[in-house]
Amino acid sequence: MPTLALDAPALERLVSAAVAAPSIHNSQPWRFRLQPETSTVEVRADRSRAVPAADPQGQALHISVGAAVLNLRIAARHLGWAPEVRLLPDPADPELFAAVRLDTPAAAPVPGAERLYEAIWRRHSSRAPFTGAPVPPAVLDELAGAARSEDALLHLPDHEETARLLHLTAEAERRNTTDQAQRTESRSWIRTGEAPPYGIPVDALGPQDALGNLPMRDFSAIHPAEHRAPAHFEDEPRIAVLATEHDTPADWLRAGLALEHVLLAATVHGVRASLLHQAMEWPYLRWEARDPHHGPGHVQMLIRLGYGPEGAPTPRLAPGEVLERP
Known part of the structure; x- marks a missing residue:
C-alpha cells in the first residue's frame, strides 16, 4: 500500500469537502488548522460567524461544525486514511471542537463511503415544494x-x-x-x-x-x-x-x-x-x-x-479562507 501524504493538495481536498457541509444561515462558522507533527486536522469554531439571536447557547453552531467534521471524515476515507475523530479533545481549548488524526491508512474501503463522498458535492437544501410522493x-x-x-x-x-x-x-x-x-x-x-x-x-x-x-x-x-x-x-x-x-x-x-x-x-x-x-x-x-x-x-x-427540484447551491468560503497554516 502506498504511503499517504498529508500534503497541501490533500489538505485542500479535505477542507473543500468539509466546507460543503450545511450550517445555520449558511454561516460556515468553522476554521481548520493542521498539526503536522501529529498528522491531525483540528476543526475549530469561528464565532465571528455565529448567530447569537437564533442560537444563544451555540447548539446550532456545534451542529454546523459537526456536519463539517462528518464531511472531512468521509473525504479522508476517500483519500485512503482510516481517520480517528475525537470530539472536544481539549477542555482547556473550548474553540477546538474536533481533532481528526490522519496517520493510519485504511485496511479496506468502508462500504458505501464512495457514494457518500460523491454526494457531498450534490447535496443542497431544497426550499421548494415537494411532489408529495412518499419516501420508501x-x-x-x-x-x-x-x-x-x-x-x-x-x-x-x-x-x-x-x-x-x-x-x-x-x-x-x-x-x-x-x-x-x-x-x-x-x-x-x-x-x-x-x-x-x-x-x-x-x-x-x-x-x-x-x-x-x-x-x-x-x-x-x-x-x-x-x-x-x-x-x-x-x-x-x-x-x-x-x-x-x-x-x-x-x-x-x-x-x-x-x-x-x-x-x-x-x-x-x-x-x-x-x-x-x-x-x-x-x-x-x-x-x-x-x-x-x-x-x-x-x-x-x-x-x-x-422528492422535488434540486436545491440551489449556496456560496462557500474557499479552503484558503478557513485554513490556518502552521
Whole structure:
C-alpha cells in the first residue's frame, strides 16, 4: 500500500469537502488548522460567524461544525486514511471542537463511503415544494441507520405527531418574525449583489406555503420585492426528528455528524431535504418538540424529506479562507 501524504493538495481536498457541509444561515462558522507533527486536522469554531439571536447557547453552531467534521471524515476515507475523530479533545481549548488524526491508512474501503463522498458535492437544501410522493420505507430505514451510526436517533413521527411538530414550528416562525433581534439578524444573512461567500443568496430563497401548513423559514424582514410568490407545498410532509439521548455540546456535535450523514444518504437516493430549525431556537418550544413515547431524548433538528427540484447551491468560503497554516 502506498504511503499517504498529508500534503497541501490533500489538505485542500479535505477542507473543500468539509466546507460543503450545511450550517445555520449558511454561516460556515468553522476554521481548520493542521498539526503536522501529529498528522491531525483540528476543526475549530469561528464565532465571528455565529448567530447569537437564533442560537444563544451555540447548539446550532456545534451542529454546523459537526456536519463539517462528518464531511472531512468521509473525504479522508476517500483519500485512503482510516481517520480517528475525537470530539472536544481539549477542555482547556473550548474553540477546538474536533481533532481528526490522519496517520493510519485504511485496511479496506468502508462500504458505501464512495457514494457518500460523491454526494457531498450534490447535496443542497431544497426550499421548494415537494411532489408529495412518499419516501420508501427501506430508504427511511437506511437514513435512521445513518443516524444511529453517529450515536443519534432519527424518529419518523405519525400524522398526528407531524401536525403537532409543524404547529410548534409555525409558532417559532411567528416569534422569529416578530422578535426584533431575530428579524434583524436573519435579514443580515441575506446576500445580494457582491457579497462575502457565505449567507443565503436571494435566488436561493424559497416560496412560502400558500396554505400556510408548512412553515418554511422566510428570514423575516425581507424586502417585499425579494419575496417569492406563494406556492402549494405537499399536503402530507414527511418530517424526521433528529434527537440525542443527552444534550451536551458533545451531543450537539454528534447531532451534526448524524445530520450530515442522513442528508448525504438521502442524496444518494435522490431524496431532497430541507431543515426546520425554528422551534430549536426557543427553549420552551424545543422542549415541547420531544415525543414522550420515545423516552427523554433531546430534539436537535427537524428534517423535511421528499422528492422535488434540486436545491440551489449556496456560496462557500474557499479552503484558503478557513485554513490556518502552521
